[in-house]
Amino acid sequence: MARKTGSHSDITGPRVRAAALRLFARDGFAAVSMRQIAAEVGVQAGALYLYTPDKQALLFDLLKAHMDDVLSHWAAEPKGSGPQEALEAFVRFHIRFSLTRAEAVFLSYMELRNLTADHFAKIEALRRAYEDQLEAILEEGQASGAFAVPDTKLATMAIIAMLTGVNTWYREGGRLSRDRVEQIYQDMVRSAVQA
Amino acid sequence: MARKTGSHSDITGPRVRAAALRLFARDGFAAVSMRQIAAEVGVQAGALYLYTPDKQALLFDLLKAHMDDVLSHWAAEPKGSGPQEALEAFVRFHIRFSLTRAEAVFLSYMELRNLTADHFAKIEALRRAYEDQLEAILEEGQASGAFAVPDTKLATMAIIAMLTGVNTWYREGGRLSRDRVEQIYQDMVRSAVQA
DNA sequence: CTTGGAATTGAACGCGCGTGCAGATACCAC
DNA sequence: GTGGTATCTGCACGCGCGTTCAATTCCAAG
Numbered sequence: 386m387a388r389k390t391g392s393h394s395d396i397t398g399p400r401v402r403a404a405a406l407r408l409f410a411r412d413g414f415a416a417v418s419m420r421q422i423a424a425e426v427g428v429q430a431g432a433l434y435l436y437t438p439d440k441q442a443l444l445f446d447l448l449k450a451h452m453d454d455v456l457s458h459w460a461a462e463p464k465g466s467g468p469q470e471a472l473e474a475f476v477r478f479h480i481r482f483s484l485t486r487a488e489a490v491f492l493s494y495m496e497l498r499n500l501t502a503d504h505f506a507k508i509e510a511l512r513r514a515y516e517d518q519l520e521a522i523l524e525e526g527q528a529s530g531a532f533a534v535p536d537t538k539l540a541t542m543a544i545i546a547m548l549t550g551v552n553t554w555y556r557e558g559g560r561l562s563r564d565r566v567e568q569i570y571q572d573m574v575r576s577a578v579q580a
Numbered sequence: 581m582a583r584k585t586g587s588h589s590d591i592t593g594p595r596v597r598a599a600a601l602r603l604f605a606r607d608g609f610a611a612v613s614m615r616q617i618a619a620e621v622g623v624q625a626g627a628l629y630l631y632t633p634d635k636q637a638l639l640f641d642l643l644k645a646h647m648d649d650v651l652s653h654w655a656a657e658p659k660g661s662g663p664q665e666a667l668e669a670f671v672r673f674h675i676r677f678s679l680t681r682a683e684a685v686f687l688s689y690m691e692l693r694n695l696t697a698d699h700f701a702k703i704e705a706l707r708r709a710y711e712d713q714l715e716a717i718l719e720e721g722q723a724s725g726a727f728a729v730p731d732t733k734l735a736t737m738a739i740i741a742m743l744t745g746v747n748t749w750y751r752e753g754g755r756l757s758r759d760r761v762e763q764i765y766q767d768m769v770r771s772a773v774q775a
Numbered sequence: 776c777t778t779g780g781a782a783t784t785g786a787a788c789g790c791g792c793g794t795g796c797a798g799a800t801a802c803c804a805c
Numbered sequence: 806g807t808g809g810t811a812t813c814t815g816c817a818c819g820c821g822c823g824t825t826c827a828a829t830t831c832c833a834a835g
Binding site: 431 | 791792793794795796
Binding site for chain 1: 606608611729730739746769774
């Protein structure tokens with residue numbers, strides 16, 4: 386099990402990625418050793434270097450893949466017509482996607498500081514691109530008179546923080562179903578921005 | 581410079597705490613060595629053990645002190661009369677306090693996983709106590725008909741996540757003043773919960 | 776000036792880290 | 806089978822880690 390001859394530029398081995406994601410999310414990047422990741426895969430530490438040039442690149446690959454994942458799934462999401470429906474779609478999508486990718490979401494805002502400057506810049510740009518998707522919806526609603534937000538940038542940050550926060554407390558099989566949670570957040574967001 | 585004879589039960593040296601807080605917040609608990617903290621204080625690594633039994637306790641002390649700080653300052657905050665004013669007070673307080681204690685706030689939700697189980701339980705209880713302060717306001721407003729939230733627990737988590745999020749983007753001297761940010765968040769929160 | 780305890784140093788301990796690499800092994804085309 | 810190449814092991818390297826502790830320095834009280 387390893388990639389074809391030499392180059393590290395193609396896709397990191399799926400089993401290595403899965404193990405690294407799980408361990409990084411659970412214990413933090415700095416606290417996880419290459420030997421632990423290797424053990425999780427069932428391999429010796431040296432073999433990991435067939436899949437990644439170093440530990441840091443492994444983290445970057447995970448974050449990059451996650452951000453690409455978020456953006457491409459949102460692009461494929463049906464947005465309905467008009468800003469109100471688009472906002473509802475965004476809220477539903479963000480909560481649902483975050484919950485199904487909890488580990489990657491967690492990693493993506495916990496381990497940014499362990500990236501090198503240029504890796505950080507790349508991830509940051511993708512995150513910004515995602516935020517811009519929401520801000521565009523708010524601006525459109527503002528222009529059409531459907532929404533009344535004092536500052537679209539601020540509202541964007543507020544809404545995303547609020548939605549991502551779901552990950553910190555939601556547990557499968559808890560008091561509220563995922564659908565119910567989505568619905569309640571929809572209502573709160575709608576009334577917060579409504580004209 | 582060190583405490584009196586033997587016991588570690590009293591207050592960790594202020595300079596050690598300050599250095600540890602700054603470094604932990606910047607690089608993460610796992611990535612900071614006792615030697616780095618010592619260097620920041622201007623002392624050899626061994627001397628730190630006059631102030632703390634171990635590295636882990638140093639982290640706990642910082643988080644515990646921060647949570648006590650939050651709770652006591654909120655307790656001393658004027659709340660006005662009635663749930664609407666209390667909610668406004670909470671929003672203003674949370675944003676202002678978080679911004680003036682940015683490093684401690686950051687640490688308190690980034691490094692929970694580096695605590696032992698019992699240390700974690702203690703911090704968690706304090707965090708819960710703080711959240712309960714907000715939830716009590718929402719419940720009172722709900723009972724009096726001033727607010728209409730579908731679920732006070734959820735609204736509590738949503739509001740706190742939204743407010744704490746300010747820390748991730750707010751920078752002194754940026755586009756918006758702290759007062760303006762507080763005001764905008766007040767408006768968004770109010771309209772999100774208003775009956 | 777002496778003295779005794781508090782404060783600090785500096786060296787040491789065993790350990791695990793990220794990474795590299797020579798050699799062993801597994802697997803596939805012929 | 807045989808050859809070759811993709812895959813992986815096993816060990817090594819230098820290093821910094823958290824923590825301990827005997828020895829030293831500092832400083833105030835007598």
